[in-house]
Amino acid sequence: MGFFSKVKKWWSKDDDQQPTTTQEVEPSAPPTEEPAPSEPTDAAPPAGLPPIVPDQEQIQPQPEDQPQVQPQDQPEWQAQVLQALRGAEPKLSVWLEHTLAGVETPGNELWDRLRFLFQALQAPADEAEEFISKFRIWLEDMGYEQVAEFRSELQYRLALALDLEDEEDERDRLFLKLSEGLNKTREQLTKRIDALLSAHRKFDDPFWEELEEVLIMADVGHQSAGKLLDRLKARVRKEKIEESEAFREMLRQELAAIFPEPKSVAVPQGPEIVLVVGVNGVGKTTTIAKLAHRAQMQGRKVLVAAGDTFRAAAIEQLGIWAKRTGADFFTKGEGADPAAVAYEAVDAALKGGHDVVFLDTAGRLHTKVDLMDELRKIKRVLGKKLPGAPHRCLLVLDATTGQNALSQTKLFNEAVTVDEIILTKLDGTSKGGIVVAIALEHNMPISFIGLGEKMEDLRPFSGEDFAKALVN
Numbered sequence: 001m002g003f004f005s006k007v008k009k010w011w012s013k014d015d016d017q018q019p020t021t022t023q024e025v026e027p028s029a030p031p032t033e034e035p036a037p038s039e040p041t042d043a044a045p046p047a048g049l050p051p052i053v054p055d056q057e058q059i060q061p062q063p064e065d066q067p068q069v070q071p072q073d074q075p076e077w078q079a080q081v082l083q084a085l086r087g088a089e090p091k092l093s094v095w096l097e098h099t100l101a102g103v104e105t106p107g108n109e110l111w112d113r114l115r116f117l118f119q120a121l122q123a124p125a126d127e128a129e130e131f132i133s134k135f136r137i138w139l140e141d142m143g144y145e146q147v148a149e150f151r152s153e154l155q156y157r158l159a160l161a162l163d164l165e166d167e168e169d170e171r172d173r174l175f176l177k178l179s180e181g182l183n184k185t186r187e188q189l190t191k192r193i194d195a196l197l198s199a200h201r202k203f204d205d206p207f208w209e210e211l212e213e214v215l216i217m218a219d220v221g222h223q224s225a226g227k228l229l230d231r232l233k234a235r236v237r238k239e240k241i242e243e244s245e246a247f248r249e250m251l252r253q254e255l256a257a258i259f260p261e262p263k264s265v266a267v268p269q270g271p272e273i274v275l276v277v278g279v280n281g282v283g284k285t286t287t288i289a290k291l292a293h294r295a296q297m298q299g300r301k302v303l304v305a306a307g308d309t310f311r312a313a314a315i316e317q318l319g320i321w322a323k324r325t326g327a328d329f330f331t332k333g334e335g336a337d338p339a340a341v342a343y344e345a346v347d348a349a350l351k352g353g354h355d356v357v358f359l360d361t362a363g364r365l366h367t368k369v370d371l372m373d374e375l376r377k378i379k380r381v382l383g384k385k386l387p388g389a390p391h392r393c394l395l396v397l398d399a400t401t402g403q404n405a406l407s408q409t410k411l412f413n414e415a416v417t418v419d420e421i422i423l424t425k426l427d428g429t430s431k432g433g434i435v436v437a438i439a440l441e442h443n444m445p446i447s448f449i450g451l452g453e454k455m456e457d458l459r460p461f462s463g464e465d466f467a468k469a470l471v472n
């Protein structure tokens, strides 16, 4: 899908549909003090601008028979930007660079430039205004004053709205962040494997024994290392691999192959109910916010529900994040029964016409209540309220915690059957080996990875990119 269809789908929702005002649903309406977005000034470039076609076609010069743009009609920057866009590589980062050239701070010129880009993409003006208005509200809330501070968030939002996240451009950005996070593991692993390959002339038992030790030291774990070695030995034998580089390439391929793809969720009708579990401190709240942000940017109406009712601070933090993403927020306050929150959040979503509900849950074993029993109860209640719910159960794990993450996976999976894992803090000194262990031990898909504290720092996980970042 291109920008137009995505924007069509995204902005065609009737945003006046506020959720029914049940006493708990707190629709996070935009702050009233926000000045109305400036009316389009002379930014709207003349009709007939050559469309920027996202699917890798170069921008064609305007055919002679089309009404030529009269230079005197345009402010000076438009002719320059138009010229630059015409010859630019069809990459979002390049389009943005040309469109924002010379603009350092938010203000009317920035909004006019964005309008100009949207016009070049043939986005309907009202939808473009809606995008700009939502971005302005977010910007006011964040208090950023320099374009450099929010440029990556702007590019991320455009990538989602333009359905361009898979573009090489975005993937390169993601790969860079992932590689930085895996630096430590990669150095350990690559250095040791290189030493092994140069010390051993052939792939004999002593080689495999030492490789097993290297994997275990890289947090892959004993059992997973054994499974991975079996796969490597079989391929070395079958393909008669002898060269070091061929071995490294095979290792990358086998590492990439151990990650199952997340299963696509068929949500028959009504809201998709997503249960989010994980121990405290792993980044659950932040991850829910990032997921809500993505869903919003992709045109879905989102409700975030505060199922962690043990701590007022957790409810408050989630509420702040929900407001920041523009999602609606559901809470029954501190001390409420988490299962009741789950039940009534589904109710509110059904009444509010929400497309997806992210239900946060407690992350700590509290004295009187066993957390796993509580999660099982929540899951039962959801299924009673909406057959098939929860449609997805996401386990949030902190990639820097090493073996703990493995035991948490087992614990939560036994309690609620985890469908997907989201690995956070891969931008930190993450223990890349644990990622391999989780995939091999539980054969569980990793859907997203957290690469920082900002809204845009949640990106789809790619086993191939991960393997390349781990072994170079």
Ligand SMILES: Nc1nc2c(ncn2[C@@H]2O[C@H](COP(=O)(O)OP(=O)(O)OP(=O)(O)O)[C@@H](O)[C@H]2O)c(=O)[nH]1
Pocket: 279, 280, 281, 282, 283, 284, 285, 286, 287, 314, 363, 424, 425, 426, 427, 428, 449, 450, 451, 452, 453, 457
């Ligand atoms: N660097 C980095 N920090 C992250 C990431 N995800 C979350 N964090 C930070 O980790 C800390 C904990 O995040 P929370 O979302 O509050 O974690 P939580 O699991 O909700 O923890 P509780 O609020 O105690 O339940 C915060 O400072 C986040 O900003 C990530 O991907 N990278």
